[in-house]
Amino acid sequence: MKKGLAIFIVLILILGGGYFGYTKYAEGKRIEAMEEALKGDDIYTGITIDGIDVGGLSKEEAKDKILTAKADELEGKNININVEDKNYTFELKNLDHKMDIDKAISEAYEYAREGELEERYSKLEALKENPLNVVIDKEIDYSHVDDFVAKIASEIDTEAVNAEFSVNNGKITSTESKDGKKLDREKLKKDILDAINNSTETITAIVETIEPEKKHSDLERINGLIGSFTTDISTSSNERKTNIRVSSNSVSKKLLLPGESFNFNNAIGDITAANGYKNAHVLKGGEYENGLGGGMCQTSTTLYNALVRSGVKILERHPHSRAANYVPKGQDCAVWKGSKNLRFQNSYDFPIYIDSSVTNNKVTFYVYGDKTKKDYDISFKSEIVEVIKSETIEKEDPSLKPGERVVDVKGYDGYRVVTNKIVTKDGKVISNKQFTKNYYPKRDTIVRVSTETAGEENPSGDASNSDDAVMLP
Incomplete structure (x- = not known):
């Protein structure tokens, strides 16, 4: 019994020592395999940079491959922009791409190179199931997009052209109006940037139509005289006649669209010698005295009477402190900067045109409009x-x-x-x-x-x- 037990114990010791030795050997081989897999100066297999496979490449080889791929990626890639009947091409290669390729390569290279052997090898093995993609930090200069959009706008944008109205010896004429165009710059820029990021190939730009304020179709409604009035200036001094002529010219050849208002004092501007005004009799506080611009009240009165006879809406009017002698009492209109004004509004649904003449010792104002509507x-x-x-x-x-x-x-x-x-x-x-x-x-x-x-x-x-x-x- 004792001898058999001893043999058994010896066998156990031999077998145990063999197993221990084998285990130690196997562990050594495993470590050698991990070290072998992790050694070398190339980027590990299973790593990409911006989707470009750089596994097994040195840093220099990876950089060359990325630069070549990025150049090929932009070459020949364009965005077509349709602007009405014109077509423009935006080339992506014109964008200034600032890419930190070296940083991305360094990040790819350093993967699984720090830490314990087991940890590093575990990361390396994980690449087989879950490859790593390193994204390049990019900064794209989009200023070329702004320049490109501005160039298109310079060829597309046009100002609306207003119709012009004139009366010459009673003959009424009006020029043609023209719509303007305006490119929606902000929308086009946004669409181009979206197309760059989403690989869209075609964009249709938005162009807004700008209608003129004064259309020929509207001015065509002015077909005749709807009101006029004349006052006599034969007894006026030459200075007073000059003031009447200057002030009349300031408020003449005015086109008022429906709903538009007019301010007499604003229209005549500053009453100064530099603007052509002379010293003449003015009525102030019931007394006549010399003053710059004397006679303007005859201009405002004549215009006022033409306006009320044309049916235009009067917003502000004042009588004189003393009845004027060039119109019936109750039909005068005094103006004085800062206190008295003549203001009116075109209350019709058609434009009106105001003109005047100062000839043969008479001042006359004319109001033109649609005689078919103002037929009374x-x-x-x-x-x-x-x-x-x-x-x-x-x-x-x-x-x-x-x-x-x-x-x-x-x-x-x-x-x-x-x-x-x-x-x-x-x-x-x-x-x-x-x-x-x-x-x-x-x-x-x-x-x-x-x-x-x-x-x-x-x-x-x-x-x-x-x-x-x-x-x-």
Whole structure:
């Protein structure tokens, strides 16, 4: 028994030693195999850079292969852009690609080269089932896209051309209008960038049609005179006539589209000698005095009367502080920078054209429009409903000689005036309504008298309000 047990133990020891020795040998072989697989200076198999297989290549070989592949990738690849009836080609090779290829190669090369042997080998084995793709850091300069789009726009974009309207010796003419075009630059740029990234080959650009503000078809509706008015300037000084001519030219040859408004004071601009204005009599606060631009109120009054006879909507109008002598009372229109203005609006659905002439000692304004729509006549009749008599107020002045009288202020009567608007068609009155109410305040005569002859004062209690004007519908 004892001898058999001893033999058994010896056999176990022999077998155990053999197994241990074999295991140690096998482990050594495995380590040798892992070391063999991981050695070398080439990029490991199973690694790609931007989809380009670089496994088994040195760094230099990998770089050459990538550069060649990238050049081939862009060569001959174009994006076709259709712009209406034109075609443009954008070549991808023109893009400035800034690629950090060296960084990508270094990342590919360093894969599974750090760490414990087992860890490195495990990563290497994993490549067989899950290959590694290293993405190159890229920065593409898209400025060429901007330049390309700008070039297309320079060939496509055109300004809309407005129709022009003119009247010469009563003959009405209008030029043709033309649509403009505008390339949608932002949309085209976005589409090109999307096409670059998605390998799209064809793009259709969007071109917007720009309609002119003044179309020939609209101006064709101006077919005749719908209102005019004339005032006499024969008694005016040469300076006053000059001011009327300059101001009339400033507000003439104006085309107003439907709904468009006009501002007289803005249109005449600065009243300066440099703009051609002269010193002439102006009515200010009921008194005549010399001032730059004297006579402009006759221009505004003549224009106002042409406008109301054409049926144009008046937005702002003021009477004078003293009734003008070149139109019936209640039909004047005062202007003064900063306080009084003439503003109106084309309330028709067709354009109107305003013109003037200053000839033969007369100033005339003309309003042209669609006579088929404005096929009636407008006239005005003013009635003085009250005369406010001027009074003479005497004031004692002990400095005067006995019986001496000095007129300080020469007075005039005041008036309350109602103006009716009369509409006739085919010779028949179809409307007769009150249009405006106007108040022209009186001015009393002020006389200084000597103490011996002075009479009793009789002050007027009638307040002055030069802007008492009401425009009725």
